Amino acid sequence: MASDEITFTIEADDGSSDELTVPADMLDLLAEEEDESSATVVGDLALISCAQRIHGAVHHGHGEAGEELEAIEEETLDRFEERFGQSFAEMTGHDH
Template sequence: MTDEVQTTTFSISSDDGETDEVTVPSGLVDLVAEGDQTDAETVGDLVLLSFASRAHHIVHHGHEADEDLEAQEAEVMDLFEERFGVTFGEATGHQH
């Protein structure tokens, strides 16, 4: 095991001008990358997957979801399918 783990920092910016940075171990980015994805594409995939997973959990597993939250979940699922070419259920094996 090496003593020093290399990291990569990613900058995030929103339409309203807000910014943030996140630093992650570079090896983990390489580990989850698919094919010739760039590091930024890999992190983008993980962000969308995380939002889809969290929205699914909130709406379908024990939280009371109102119409607005259900619409938000439906939109992130559409964005997920657009990006990955499969539904969230197909990608995760978790269907409702």
């Protein structure tokens, strides 16, 4: 049975935008709370993905990450903890 789809428009401060269409049922499954909005679920997923990618670049990439990349990771992980109320390490069980 095909799921209904939901489309999100993502707009950035620089004027760029993108659209993303995903199965609505997937968002229902991923919601932490019954009344959590689809937009919140997608926002959570976006931040989790960003945190995973910057963490991978800093700690699992080839060579030294450098101070700039480490500062970006630190800022990202701070925002992660603000949003989720726990650290990336606590949420994922992956700590360095």
